[in-house]
Amino acid sequence: MTYSRDYYEVLGLERSCSVAEIKKAYRQLAVKYHPDKNPGDREAEERFKEASEAYAVLSDPEKKARYDQFGHQGVEGQAFNGFDPSSFGDFADILGDLFGFGMGDIFGRRRGARSGPRRGSDLRYTMKLSLEEAARGVEKMIRIPRMESCEVCGGTGSAEGTAPETCSTCRGGGQVMYRQGFLSVARTCPGCGGTGKVNPSPCSECRGRGRVEKEAQLKVRIPAGVDSGMQLRLSGEGEPGSQGAPRGDLYVVLHVRDHELFHRDGAHLHFELPISVFQAILGDIIKVQGILGDEIEVKIPSGSQPGDVIRLRGHGMPGMEGRRGGDLLAHLDIRIPKKLSAEQRRAVEAAAALIGSEAHHEGFFEKVKRALGND
Numbered sequence: 174m175t176y177s178r179d180y181y182e183v184l185g186l187e188r189s190c191s192v193a194e195i196k197k198a199y200r201q202l203a204v205k206y207h208p209d210k211n212p213g214d215r216e217a218e219e220r221f222k223e224a225s226e227a228y229a230v231l232s233d234p235e236k237k238a239r240y241d242q243f244g245h246q247g248v249e250g251q252a253f254n255g256f257d258p259s260s261f262g263d264f265a266d267i268l269g270d271l272f273g274f275g276m277g278d279i280f281g282r283r284r285g286a287r288s289g290p291r292r293g294s295d296l297r298y299t300m301k302l303s304l305e306e307a308a309r310g311v312e313k314m315i316r317i318p319r320m321e322s323c324e325v326c327g328g329t330g331s332a333e334g335t336a337p338e339t340c341s342t343c344r345g346g347g348q349v350m351y352r353q354g355f356l357s358v359a360r361t362c363p364g365c366g367g368t369g370k371v372n373p374s375p376c377s378e379c380r381g382r383g384r385v386e387k388e389a390q391l392k393v394r395i396p397a398g399v400d401s402g403m404q405l406r407l408s409g410e411g412e413p414g415s416q417g418a419p420r421g422d423l424y425v426v427l428h429v430r431d432h433e434l435f436h437r438d439g440a441h442l443h444f445e446l447p448i449s450v451f452q453a454i455l456g457d458i459i460k461v462q463g464i465l466g467d468e469i470e471v472k473i474p475s476g477s478q479p480g481d482v483i484r485l486r487g488h489g490m491p492g493m494e495g496r497r498g499g500d501l502l503a504h505l506d507i508r509i510p511k512k513l514s515a516e517q518r519r520a521v522e523a524a525a526a527l528i529g530s531e532a533h534h535e536g537f538f539e540k541v542k543r544a545l546g547n548d
């Protein structure tokens with residue numbers, strides 16, 4: 174499981190860098206760490222993806238602004254959503270003019286037919302969490318159906334003692350040419366599906382596919398403070414690559430459910446705190462339960478007004494990656510008794526006589542009069 178490093182740090186740039194510097198820094202890293210130049214080098218592949226992700230964000234003025242203001246949280250879940258090459262703008266162009274192809278290829282997307290080792294596909298899994306779990310951090314077992322190399326045939330797809338043969342339709346090339354008007358167009362070979370090989374006696378376990386779907390059980394540790402849209406990357410937990418190429422990654426996308434009591438705003442939590450009109454008048458100290466189940470003392474100042482907000486510092490969501498946590502904000506909901514006994518009524522009347530039953534501040538009618546200029 175990894176968290177993204179600071180994007181500027183990834184590209185080796187200062188925060189004040191220019192667009193041209195961002196482009197240049199990315200280009201250098203892309204050339205150095207490109208998977209085609211470092212076959213089978215997991216480290217280089219990670220560095221390449223990291224740099225690409227940083228570039229995808231910093232080269233987009235809107236995403237860059239969000240990142241500068243909110244950090245990873247500001248762009249997570251959308252900056253690099255599912256490696257969609259179409260969202261990269263001139264990003265694909267840079268790679269295209271460097272290597273002559275688009276982003277999809279690098280991230281395991283199929284580029285028509287191609288034989289040879291290919292990295293496994295990335296998988297996505299959406300995990301739902303309660304707000305309590307997000308606040309506390311949690312370890313969860315997840316079950317994901319994914320392809321595994323067939324154990325019976327060792328992934329070859331051929332029955333024991335046999336081997337795949339070269340496809341006679343395409344003679345092993347994986348593509349056939351057909352004419353369309355004046356053009357000659359290459360198409361994936363229908364005889365072998367583009368692999369260039371056919372299986373005269375397929376393995377009965379995997380029916381010749383070389384892989385079978387299995388349910389994997391994985392333990393995922395969710396750190397405290399996560400929010401909806403964040404994703405965790407489990408390196409090498411995606412689908413297996415072909416012919417010994419590395420596995421893809423598994424992305425666990427988090428979805429934090431709404432809470433009955435607490436309303437989340439970033440790291441802050443808001444809630445309605447019902448108090449009696451007498452607590453508002455006289456002030457009080459009451460105890461409430463925070464999101465972590467801890468008891469928190471709330472001092473209601475005397476003379477509290479409807480809608481007043483009391484800030485309980487540090488009792489919101491915990492901060493991630495060493496950042497400061499949020500606050501808990503109690504919105505006072507002042508309740509007025511609906512029924513009074515005769516004795517209570519007399520007591521309130523006595524208090525009203527002493528204090529005065531008019532509103533202390535400029536009343537509604539005075540405001541109206543002033544607004545109409547009848548003062």
Ligand SMILES: [Zn+2]
Pocket residue numbers: 323324325326327328329330331376377378379380381382383384
């Ligand atoms: Zn098999």
Ligand SMILES: [Zn+2]
Pocket residue numbers: 340341342343344345346347348362363364365366367368369370
């Ligand atoms: Zn073929």
